[in-house]
Amino acid sequence: MGKSNDIFSDKKVDHVKGSRQFIADEPHIAFHDKRLWTLRELRDKEAHGIAEWEQLRELASAIKSHTLTHLADYLEEFERNATANGVTVHWAKDAVEHNRIVHEILAARGVDTLVKSKSMLTEECNMRPYLEERGITVVETDLGERIQQLDDEPPSHIVVPAVHKLATDVAQTFADTIGTDRNNADPHYLAEGMRQDTRPYFIKAGAGMTGCNFAVAETGTVVTCTNEGNADLSGNVPPLYIASIGIEKLIPKMEHLGVFIRMLSRSALGSPITQYTSHFRAPRAGGESHFILVDNGRSDRLAMDDFWYSLKCIRCGACMNTCPVYRRSGGLSYGGVYAGPIGAIINPTFDLKKYSALPFASTLNGSCSNVCPVKINIHEQIYKWRQIVVEQGQVSFVKKESMKLAGKLLADPKRYRAWSSGAGKALASLPRAFLYNPFNAWGKQRELPEPPKQTFHQWYAANRKQENEA
């Protein structure tokens, strides 16, 4: 499991099985959980430092609602302005067409090396193998993404792609691929080794490519938000620049960037802004620029009454960092391009059968919706997907049977009361081996709470009833 091409097979994703592999390794899961929770805490500190934070979320959500409900108009405006700026604009209805366009641009100019910065859209299109099969060397130039490329794994997180790895893992991967010292796992040493290995590619490459965080209709500008400087090297060093743009990335005006840029890095990493917020409007003198507008399922999603809201996503990853299931199962267990809560609601729009397990990888605690900077109702969408999965009969046998039992129990007050008072007593007196055994999924990675001495019903009967009667 977990190799790059696996996520493009038709095989149904078994999230529980995938996460079991990750959970089995205590040092990895402990670090993963702690690192992502740290990002969540840094995000809180930044958000609480801005008095208008909630107002910014409202604005961001409303700007996205407006744009998505006028998307065709804004795409035409963007195309018109970008074309007037001297950029060649392409349209791709799906991943296949996207990859074909990129290859045609590169092949026509004899480009054999492409440097690129991280782009979830090119991951979604599985572009790298397509180009490599056609003789083009593709070099990921973001450190985390490069680690994943060299280890032949997809990114496990949309912002920090190799967050599931420890430095010792990176030392092995780099020793095998770029020749660093296998026994040196100092992150500074490893990052420097990657920098030295990557630099010559920027000089050698015939083309550079980036994704797009925001596309401004009013000016035809592509905006990238990055920290490493690799997007700006990709866009400014080679003679040819290509940007892949998901059509949902449109915003109407430059002034709207103020709202989104203030929240993006604060939500993602807890920093006030990314080191580089870069605006590619027109090709530089003597250069050439191509923008590819990609649908790949987005127009279908816009027509889904319950799920079109997910198109507001600005890919900050805050929902992943806060999710207890994601933090304890790792991104690769989701078996798709997008992991975590956002993956649980986006992946099923691509392939419901394949990703039918993902809406169940959630406690429905709602934390994802609370941290989302564009106020996507993530946990409600997860719940709605569950209903669809059940209606379409994609639920596993064990889940189905236990749900039937729970259904009977919850529908019958007498049975429920008998069960709940019994369950509390049982929880208090059961030997540990019974609770923390391999058959009880809820006993893994967590301690169960102390059971209350009384059920609520018993407490109410003992207290309030007398008051009411008095």
Added chain:
Amino acid sequence: MSSRDDILSKLRSAGRVPEPLPEVPLFDAGLPPALDQFKTTLARMGGQWLDTPAEGLDAWLGTRFPDAKVICSAVPEMAGTLRVETVTDPRALENVDVGIVRARFAVAETGSVWLSEAEYGVNSLGYLAQHLVVLLDASAILPNLHHAYRQPAFAEARYCALVTGPSATADIEGVLIRGAQGVRTLTVVGLGQRV
């Protein structure tokens, strides 16, 4: 039907009810003094602030980067060893040790400086150089990003960036490393004290 027309027609028939576009306020009431805020945030983002050096810019540069061989200047105040005006191929800046540019304006909230092709001369100077020195008129600091994004400069530049400290990564075990793929250090020299 072309993919373009296919996509646009699918979007138009998606059945979404048009929603209004809200006004975005400037959120600029009660903000701290711009220069103080800029210095604080710049430091947080790994950049360094320097008041106009008493010994003069060239003398300061010599002590700050004693080993620098190629100093590429895009500003009239400093000569450097290489004038950016003489460079046409962006790749030719591969061996630059220190780049020197002058920002058009800065943003206090985020500690960012604004640079475009007009300031860089050759854009790759800001990213291929090992170190970047940015001259900044201290009176050109805007309070926040809402003010910044109302500057017409964004619509006029072919390429522009809000550059905030040096390049950085925390992709390996969350360890923060300044100097990822771009510059390793970024120093902002305030020219506000000058008459």
